[in-house]
Amino acid sequence: MxxxxxxxxxxxxxxxxxxxxxxxxxxxxxxxxxxxxxxxxxxxxxxxxxxxxxxxxxxxxxxxxxxxxxxxxxxxxxxxxxxxxxxxxxxxxxxxxxxxxxxxxxxxxxxxxxxxxxxxxxxxxxxxxxxxxxxxxxxxxxxxxxxxxxxxxxxxxxxxxxxxxxxxxxxxxxxxxxxxxxxNKEIEGFVVNRLLRAVQDEGYFLLENGIASFEDIDKGAELGLNYPMGPFRLMDLTGLDINYYNRQRHYKETGDEADRPPRALEERFLRGDYGKKTGKGWYSYE
Ligand SMILES: NC(=O)c1ccc[n+]([C@@H]2O[C@H](COP(=O)([O-])OP(=O)(O)OC[C@H]3O[C@@H](n4cnc5c(N)ncnc54)[C@H](O)[C@@H]3O)[C@@H](O)[C@H]2O)c1
Missing domain, CATH: 3.40.50.720 (NAD(P)-binding Rossmann-like Domain)
Structure with missing residues (x-):
């Protein structure tokens, strides 16, 4: 160049x-x-x-x-x-x-x-x-x-x-x-993290409302949409701590109860189950 x-x-x-x-x-x-x-x-x-x-x-x-x-x-x-x-x-x-x-x-x-x-x-x-x-x-x-x-x-x-x-x-x-x-314009999360958040949000909605287990939601994304990894499996790779902090920051900015980090995520975060790096997140890697 x-x-x-x-x-x-x-x-x-x-x-x-x-x-x-x-x-x-x-x-x-x-x-x-x-x-x-x-x-x-x-x-x-x-x-x-x-x-x-x-x-x-x-x-x-x-x-x-x-x-x-x-x-x-x-x-x-x-x-x-x-x-x-x-x-x-x-x-x-x-x-x-x-x-x-x-x-x-x-x-x-x-x-x-x-x-x-x-x-x-x-x-x-x-x-x-x-x-x-x-x-x-x-x-x-x-x-x-x-x-x-x-x-x-x-x-x-x-x-x-x-x-x-x-x-x-x-x-x-x-x-x-x-x-x-x-x-072309600055927006929170740019393009890719916004797409990711939309999929995660829907995953959390389905999980928290007892519609499906996180394992089945992942299977739905992987086998039904050809995603290499479902939203929960991907989170285990990138870190539940990072996901929690990002959602906490977003919640603080908007003050909207709908943006509060989901309960199932918070429980794991408080237990220190951050995903692959700690041996346990949504899935267990021990
Ligand atoms: N980790 C990811 O998956 C990811 C993906 C895309 C973008 N990012 C972005 O990349 C950036 C870095 O993330 P990361 O995961 O590599 O973080 P990290 O914590 O692994 O690394 C940050 C590094 O910055 C150094 N540092 C801190 N303050 C400094 C300063 N004032 N001057 C020079 N060095 C300093 C630290 O010593 C550390 O080595 C963040 O802005 C993050 O949003 C991260």
């Missing part, structure tokens, strides 16, 4: 480390940074182990692996990582104040031409637009978990986002081997 050579990914957690490695494997020079050195160390080790497995499985050669790891830098400070950036992808914790503080630094340190994006699932880039002298370069770039494997990226246009930024992001997403959809 002509306009983007250097990418700075901020936040080396579940999403950031995968977004960064995907960029490096696709030929971009990527600087991954995090406020916790231990997270960076872990991300570096993870990247090496992920690509080693790819080589073992015959998906890439040893030389390709070394070249990709050579393009990924994991030991820079935020300021150093930002200096060369043509594209910034923020993937830190989902807290507005933490992101605001970070974007204040980004607006001062990143090169004037750099496109600045947030991978946030729910916080739209317009929240940060006042921090930038040129908010035309700002948008959401929303990857899905696991970002090395998931094919889709949502490009979300804010009222402030320039057409040129959207075009460059489309090129970038294609260059990292993924498919984009453009969300």
């Amino acid at each position: 002509e306009k983007i050579h250097n990418v700075c990914v901020i936040g080396a957690g579940v999403m950031g480390r995968q977004i960064a490695l995907n960029g490096a494997v696709s030929g971009f020079q990527v600087a991954l940074t995090d406020s916790f050195p231990a997270a960076l160390e872990k991300a570096g080790a993870w990247a090496k182990s992920y690509l080693t497995t790819s080589v073992e499985k015959g998906k890439m050669t040893q030389e390709e692996m070394e070249a990709a790891l050579g393009r990924l830098t994991v030991d820079q400070t935020l300021e150093d990582a930002l200096k060369q950036a043509d594209l910034v992808i923020e993937a830190i914790i989902e807290e507005e104040e933490a992101k605001r503080e970070l974007f204040t630094t980004v607006s001062k340190v990143a090169p004037a031409h750099a496109i600045v994006t947030s991978n946030s699932s729910y916080i739209p880039s317009s929240v940060f637009a006042p921090l930038f002298s040129d908010p035309g370069r700002l948008a959401n770039l929303h990857y899905f978990n696991p970002a090395m494997r998931m094919k889709l990226v949502e490009i979300v246009r804010g009222a402030h986002t320039a057409d040129e930024t959207i075009e460059t992001l489309k090129e970038f997403v294609s260059a990292v081997g993924k498919t984009y959809i453009v969300v």
